[in-house]
Amino acid sequence: MIDRLTVSTQGPGLYEFTRQARRFVSEAGVSEGLLTVFVRHTSCSLIVQENADPDVQADLQAFFSRLVPPASDPSMSWIRHDTEGPDDMPAHIKAALTQTSIGIPVSGGEMLLGTWQGLYLFEHRDRPHQRQVVLHLGG
Numbered sequence: 001m002i003d004r005l006t007v008s009t010q011g012p013g014l015y016e017f018t019r020q021a022r023r024f025v026s027e028a029g030v031s032e033g034l035l036t037v038f039v040r041h042t043s044c045s046l047i048v049q050e051n052a053d054p055d056v057q058a059d060l061q062a063f064f065s066r067l068v069p070p071a072s073d074p075s076m077s078w079i080r081h082d083t084e085g086p087d088d089m090p091a092h093i094k095a096a097l098t099q100t101s102i103g104i105p106v107s108g109g110e111m112l113l114g115t116w117q118g119l120y121l122f123e124h125r126d127r128p129h130q131r132q133v134v135l136h137l138g139g
Helices: 017-030 054-067 086-099
Strands: 001-011 015-016 032-039 043-049 101-107 117-123 131-138
Touching: 001 015, 001 017, 001 117, 015 054, 017 032, 017 117, 017 131, 043 054, 043 086, 043 101, 043 131, 054 086, 054 117, 117 131
Parallel strands: none
Antiparallel strands: 001 131, 015 117, 032 101, 032 131, 043 117
């Protein structure tokens, strides 16, 4: 079973879509399997992260901003790909450091996420986007 989600972003940050994924798994009627989540873009990524304390999300965003600053930062003067703006190539680097696909076991018709784990689209670009996430549940 396959479904597609659109995740609307408003700039850099983590956008949780755990609820939509749970609904998809529940409606699929598959009791045992693997949920594969895939994002169809190269300048955002997917992560499983804590969903209880918003400070975790803020700290992750701050860390990645320090690790890979915009191309306009003097430390990034080596970047060649800049036709889409100073946030584009750094977004590609951040996506390469994280992941574009996640596998989550399903048992008893439920995702086997931990108590405080959530599914997030990690937006790395500055402007709003409509991001496409594919969900595939194989039994």
